[in-house]
Amino acid sequence: MKQISLLGATGSIGEQTLDVIRSHPDEFALSAFSAGVNMDKAEQIIKEFQPEIAAVIHKDDAMKLQLASGRTKVVYGIEGLIEAAAYHESDVLVNAVMGSVGLVPTLQAIKEGKRIALANKETLVTAGHIVMKEAEKQGVSILPVDSEHSAIFQCLNGEDAKEAERLILTASGGSFRDRTRDELKGVTVDEALNHPNWSMGAKITIDSATMMNKGLEVIEAHWLFSFDYTKIDVILHKESIIHSMVEFKDTSVIAHLGQPDMRVPIQYALSYPKRLEHTRGSRLNLWENGKLHFQQMDLERFRCLDFAYTAGKMGGTMPSVLNAANETAVDAFLQRRISFLEIEDLIHETMQAHEIASAPVLEELQEADRWARSYVLSLLNKGR
Numbered sequence: 001m002k003q004i005s006l007l008g009a010t011g012s013i014g015e016q017t018l019d020v021i022r023s024h025p026d027e028f029a030l031s032a033f034s035a036g037v038n039m040d041k042a043e044q045i046i047k048e049f050q051p052e053i054a055a056v057i058h059k060d061d062a063m064k065l066q067l068a069s070g071r072t073k074v075v076y077g078i079e080g081l082i083e084a085a086a087y088h089e090s091d092v093l094v095n096a097v098m099g100s101v102g103l104v105p106t107l108q109a110i111k112e113g114k115r116i117a118l119a120n121k122e123t124l125v126t127a128g129h130i131v132m133k134e135a136e137k138q139g140v141s142i143l144p145v146d147s148e149h150s151a152i153f154q155c156l157n158g159e160d161a162k163e164a165e166r167l168i169l170t171a172s173g174g175s176f177r178d179r180t181r182d183e184l185k186g187v188t189v190d191e192a193l194n195h196p197n198w199s200m201g202a203k204i205t206i207d208s209a210t211m212m213n214k215g216l217e218v219i220e221a222h223w224l225f226s227f228d229y230t231k232i233d234v235i236l237h238k239e240s241i242i243h244s245m246v247e248f249k250d251t252s253v254i255a256h257l258g259q260p261d262m263r264v265p266i267q268y269a270l271s272y273p274k275r276l277e278h279t280r281g282s283r284l285n286l287w288e289n290g291k292l293h294f295q296q297m298d299l300e301r302f303r304c305l306d307f308a309y310t311a312g313k314m315g316g317t318m319p320s321v322l323n324a325a326n327e328t329a330v331d332a333f334l335q336r337r338i339s340f341l342e343i344e345d346l347i348h349e350t351m352q353a354h355e356i357a358s359a360p361v362l363e364e365l366q367e368a369d370r371w372a373r374s375y376v377l378s379l380l381n382k383g384r
Helices: 012-023 039-049 059-068 077-085 100-111 121-138 147-156 202-210 212-225 263-271 303-314 318-334 342-353 362-381
Strands: 002-007 028-034 053-056 073-076 092-095 115-118 142-144 164-171 232-236 242-248 253-257
Touching (some): 002 012, 002 077, 002 100, 012 028, 012 039, 012 092, 012 263, 028 039, 028 077, 039 059, 053 059, 059 073, 073 077, 077 100, 092 100, 092 263, 100 115, 100 121, 100 318, 100 362, 115 121, 115 263, 121 142, 121 212, 121 362, 142 263, 147 164, 147 242, 147 263, 164 212, 202 212, 202 342, 212 232, 212 318, 303 342, 318 342
Parallel strands (some): 002 028, 002 092, 053 073, 092 115, 115 142, 164 232
Antiparallel strands (some): 164 242, 242 253
């Protein structure tokens, strides 16, 4: 039985990971988790799964939760997050937290020899060169949880990756995929959060609408599969049935298909190399879909995707700045401080103002992250 540490247990990916564990009690057990500030859900998780470690953000929450948690040890802060991630009894870390806070716990878990099931994009976006080097050094596998990267991983199984010519990530297009840029003026937060295919958290849903989510996935794919950015393409595929594809040098294309259900790639990352039954999911009958549609991406329409390619190619601290600026701008939009299109403007201005440090160490990446957040806030405070 595999023991699982789960960071971000109360988020969308976290809850679906718990569902996978719940569905396969003979295969998986929850040994440690983090829950941020949602104490009601944290208490429910403790009662159901009886883990050894529970991590929260605030000390006061930890003290209250400890009183109700029985034998489960409750920890807090970044130190608590690291303790949960690298818990000695765990075999696999599922990193499903939101934001750059997931980086340091992941590095510690790698150093402790844990397999990493990665759903936290920022870990590779901001520090891919550090994370992949440490994973290679420790002999640790990093398995993708994102449906797109899981699809590529599965398409490459049994193949010589050197014979692959191109990775093709599919994108649903998000909430506003059928709108022109002019039609995006004045769109509301509620409209942006209405994703047509997937059930996700607020931040990821907004990133899907701006196409930043796909841009971050391009940078992730670069690190996960060691592909140059010129060989990573994105195409619009509204149905989200083909999750991604790999083209080989003989022009053959292998695609991964399935219903939009995040429990499938989560389960595969946990069970690999085995495949387990997924009795709660629906089967794919293509005749029920009738048609699948594809469209070339317009980088002028989806500027955030263009920003991500640019940041990835620049390298150094720029991807970290891209990510931090985006997080801060999206938060401002969710708070209704800026318009939807201003998300792009804030990211662009921040990237233009940044002086890149090449081959940065962890501390330089963290400083770039802090600088970008501060810069965006300064632009907001100026009333732009």
